[in-house]
Amino acid sequence: MIEVRNLVKKYGNHLAVDHLDFTIEAGRIYGFLGPNGAGKSTTMNIMTGYLGATEGQVLIDGHDILKEPEEAKKHIGYLPEQPPLYMDMTVREYLRFAAELKGIPKKKREDEITEVEKMVRVRDVENRLIKNLSKGYRQRVGLAQAVLGFPETIILDEPTVGLDPKQIIEIRELIRKLAKKHTVILSSHILAEVREVCDYILIISRGKLVASDTPENLEKMLGENSTVELETRAVPSEIRLLLKNVPGIEMMEIKAGGNGISNVMIRQKKDEDVRERVFRAFASADVPLLTLKTAGTSLEDVFMELTQKETVPEAFRKQKKWEEDKNNAGDI
Ligand SMILES: Nc1ncnc2c1ncn2[C@@H]1O[C@H](COP(=O)(O)OP(=O)(O)OP(=O)(O)O)[C@@H](O)[C@H]1O
Numbered sequence: 243m244i245e246v247r248n249l250v251k252k253y254g255n256h257l258a259v260d261h262l263d264f265t266i267e268a269g270r271i272y273g274f275l276g277p278n279g280a281g282k283s284t285t286m287n288i289m290t291g292y293l294g295a296t297e298g299q300v301l302i303d304g305h306d307i308l309k310e311p312e313e314a315k316k317h318i319g320y321l322p323e324q325p326p327l328y329m330d331m332t333v334r335e336y337l338r339f340a341a342e343l344k345g346i347p348k349k350k351r352e353d354e355i356t357e358v359e360k361m362v363r364v365r366d367v368e369n370r371l372i373k374n375l376s377k378g379y380r381q382r383v384g385l386a387q388a389v390l391g392f393p394e395t396i397i398l399d400e401p402t403v404g405l406d407p408k409q410i411i412e413i414r415e416l417i418r419k420l421a422k423k424h425t426v427i428l429s430s431h432i433l434a435e436v437r438e439v440c441d442y443i444l445i446i447s448r449g450k451l452v453a454s455d456t457p458e459n460l461e462k463m464l465g466e467n468s469t470v471e472l473e474t475r476a477v478p479s480e481i482r483l484l485l486k487n488v489p490g491i492e493m494m495e496i497k498a499g500g501n502g503i504s505n506v507m508i509r510q511k512k513d514e515d516v517r518e519r520v521f522r523a524f525a526s527a528d529v530p531l532l533t534l535k536t537a538g539t540s541l542e543d544v545f546m547e548l549t550q551k552e553t554v555p556e557a558f559r560k561q562k563k564w565e566e567d568k569n570n571a572g573d574i
Contacts, residue, residue, distance in 0.1 A: 243267055244289065244318075244395060244427075249298035251284050251449075258284045260449035262298070268394065271421045273440030274429035277549050281449040282429040283323055286399050290320040303394065316345075316393065319424075323399040325384030329373035333364055333383050336372060340387040354390065362386045362416055378409030385416060389424075396420055398428040402435060414439055433545050447549040460544045470508040470517055473532040474524060478504055484523045490514035503532065 244266040251259035259281045266272055274282050287293035289300050291307045291314065300307040305314035328336055337355045346354060359365040362382045367375060372383060381401065388396050401417065402410045417439055420426055430436050436443055437457050445453040445460075453460055474481065478496040481504055485491060495507045510516050517534055524531045 243303060245299075245301040246285075246289065247299045247301070249285065249288060249300065250296045251281070251288060251293070252296045258449050259288070259295075262446070262449070262451050264444055264451055264454060266395065266425060266427060268425050270425060270442050271417065271440045272425070272427040273436030273443045274427060274446060275433065275436045275443055275545070276429075276431060276446035278431055280431075280446045280549070282431075282446060283399055284449075285446070286320070286397055286427075286429060287322070290318060290322075290397055291315060292320075292322070316391070317395060319388035319391065319393040319396045321381075321384045321388040321396075321398045321401060323403065325380065325387070327372050327380060327383060327387075330371060332369050332371055333359070333375075333386075334368040336383065337368075337386055337390065341390050344391045346391055354392075358386045358389050361389065361419070363412075376409075378405055378412065381405060381409070381413060382416070385413070385420075389420065393424070395425040395427065398426065400429055400431070402430070402432075410435075433541060437541055445545065445548050452548045453544070457541055461541055468510060469537040470510060470520065470534070471537045472506045472508070472520065472534045473503055474506065474529060475503055475532065476524075476529045480529065481506055484527055484529065485520065488516060488519045488523050490516040490519065507537070 246262055246264050246266075249259055249262040250257070262281075262285060274286070276282050284293065288295045289302075289307065291311045294308065300314075302314040303317045305317070307314045328339070331339065334355065337358070338351065341351045341355055356365070359368055362385050364379060364382050364386055367379055372380060375383065385398070385401070388398065398417070402413050405413060414435070417426055417428065428436075428439065441456060443453075443455065443457055443460060444451060476484070478498050481496055482494075485494060485506075485508070490511050492509045492511045494509065497505045499505060508516060508520070515536075517536070521531065521534060
């Protein structure tokens with residue numbers, strides 16, 4: 243488990259990380275998602291002990307990364323955005339060097355390196371100089387270095403950046419494979435990547451954590467029941483009349499199609515579900531409804547909403563408040 247508590251990082255006057263507070267539980271793939279410059283690399287560098295924080299604390303399985311770096315680092319493997327590869331070493335030489343730095347006992351080193359090489363599929367190039375490898379292979383060597391020692395948690399900063407589509411697929415497959423035995427945290431500014439690979443998302447914007455939940459819950463929280471879409475065989479004036487007195491409707495937009503079918507988008511008032519009332523209004527007038535459904539919010543909408551606005555949307559403030567209250571209640 244990793245606990246990040248009230249983390250702050252200032253570069254001069256610039257607040258790159260702004261009071262981050264979150265917990266990473268074992269056994270999941272976490273996505274650290276945010277636009278460029280949001281503070282992802284800075285946070286990961288602090289979590290892994292590469293960079294000091296201005297304020298706050300990071301505990302890796304109970305060990306403070308600054309006060310007990312050796313013990314804490316045993317529990318994590320890190321692939322930074324720029325992997326620390328030595329271009330004039332062969333893959334095997336480099337992994338031996340990394341294994342030694344990690345303090346893997348000499349007796350176990352060779353077997354472990356072979357195991358990891360097989361796992362990330364670099365065994366066929368183990369005697370090649372790193373400088374002669376493709377970017378995809380280099381990234382896999384970087385990944386091998388992070389996996390050596392089989393730490394509980396593997397942290398990957400933008401692991402697919404600069405790779406071609408085939409290499410991206412390979413790295414994502416590897417990450418899924420790793421996640422069977424390790425907790426994985428990866429950062430990305432690509433929403434599709436995080437959605438595809440991760441089962442829990444932390445959205446960071448301007449150094450602040452603006453949301454954290456499963457992709458499904460994030461979509462639900464902002465979008466639940468906000469819009470209802472229907473199609474009906476009626477003209478707009480008739481629809482307006484039918485829906486005029488239905489409670490819970492904030493506004494509606496009606497588009498008449500050429501085929502006698504109108505499409506209606508209804509925006510519901512907060513915490514309302516108007517579907518049943520709408521159905522009854524149409525049924526009592528004997529006007530057929532062809533479809534009636536809530537239109538979901540996509541993760542794209544959530545991401546845009548959260549990272550483009552200065553303030554945190556109300557749904558998330560409420561969720562955060564609820565979590566705080568729950569935590570405080572637990573302390574008593
Ligand atoms: N060494 C530094 N000195 C000054 N400012 C820095 C330094 N490193 C990062 N920053 C600034 O801090 C902010 C956060 O940067 P960071 O690299 O952590 O973001 P990021 O989310 O990882 O973005 P990217 O995906 O572009 O790497 C940015 O505004 C960046 O310009």
